[in-house]
Amino acid sequence: MFQLQKLQHQYENRIVLSIEEMQASQGEQILLRGASGSGKTTLLHIMAGLLKPTAGKVSIAGTDLSTLQGARLDQFRGSKIGMIFQQTYLIKTLNVLENLILAQYMAGKPQNKKVCINSLEQLNVAHVAKQLPEQLSRGEAQRVVIARALLNQPSIILADEPTASLDDKNTEAVIEMLIQQAQSHNATLFVSTHDGRIVNRFSKVINF
Numbered sequence: 001m002f003q004l005q006k007l008q009h010q011y012e013n014r015i016v017l018s019i020e021e022m023q024a025s026q027g028e029q030i031l032l033r034g035a036s037g038s039g040k041t042t043l044l045h046i047m048a049g050l051l052k053p054t055a056g057k058v059s060i061a062g063t064d065l066s067t068l069q070g071a072r073l074d075q076f077r078g079s080k081i082g083m084i085f086q087q088t089y090l091i092k093t094l095n096v097l098e099n100l101i102l103a104q105y106m107a108g109k110p111q112n113k114k115v116c117i118n119s120l121e122q123l124n125v126a127h128v129a130k131q132l133p134e135q136l137s138r139g140e141a142q143r144v145v146i147a148r149a150l151l152n153q154p155s156i157i158l159a160d161e162p163t164a165s166l167d168d169k170n171t172e173a174v175i176e177m178l179i180q181q182a183q184s185h186n187a188t189l190f191v192s193t194h195d196g197r198i199v200n201r202f203s204k205v206i207n208f
């Protein structure tokens with residue numbers, strides 16, 4: 001369901017990423033492991049359609065991302081891809097619930113408060129629904145972002161260094177949560193890391 005072919009990316013004429021082929025089947029959980037600067041964030045941004053690769057092709061659920069642009073790409077991303085990136089992209093002036101409703105709107109889905117609250121409940125953060133992003137602790141913000149990423153039942157979840165700067169206990173909890181949630185939604189999960197602590201939780205590890 002996920003396929004990447006002959007992918008290459010350059011920043012200012014410097015090749016930072018070059019991958020011949022990568023595939024994942026539905027529900028597979030994959031760790032992208034590499035040192036700082038090896039290109040993990042670049043790859044995840046390309047997979048999310050946020051960055052256009054210099055060359056190559058990315059297909060998600062049978063759709064070649066390069067065939068989508070503008071609103072169609074936004075809608076595809078919103079409905080098929082759950083993103084847990086280092087920047088949370090939560091809108092500061094909207095409360096948590098409104099941020100989730102916005103995510104439904106962006107995906108072209110009906111705006112349904114109950115579904116949003118349910119998603120927050122699954123991550124144990126329904127109590128912060130009325131709070132603004134700046135009023136959340138880091139752990140709460142991370143759970144809210146995961147709840148939002150899962151809201152529209154994506155077929156693929158992309159998490160960029162979700163355990164960066166977390167202690168061992170929280171690292172375990174976040175990875176457990178991501179794996180569990182991906183499993184229950186039968187979503188394909190890609191997690192990038194340079195954190196050796198989480199390698200054992202994944203059956204497939206791709207080294208950069």
Ligand SMILES: Nc1ncnc2c1ncn2[C@@H]1O[C@H](COP(=O)(O)OP(=O)(O)OP(=O)(O)O)[C@@H](O)[C@H]1O
Nearest residue numbers: 011012016034035036037038039040041042043194
């Ligand atoms: N916008 C940009 N313009 C120029 N070079 C960039 C840009 N973004 C990233 N790079 C370079 O591309 C390379 C890969 O960066 P990237 O952020 O993808 O790596 P990473 O593996 O995610 O690193 P980290 O683990 O530190 O987050 C690095 O050498 C970085 O300096």
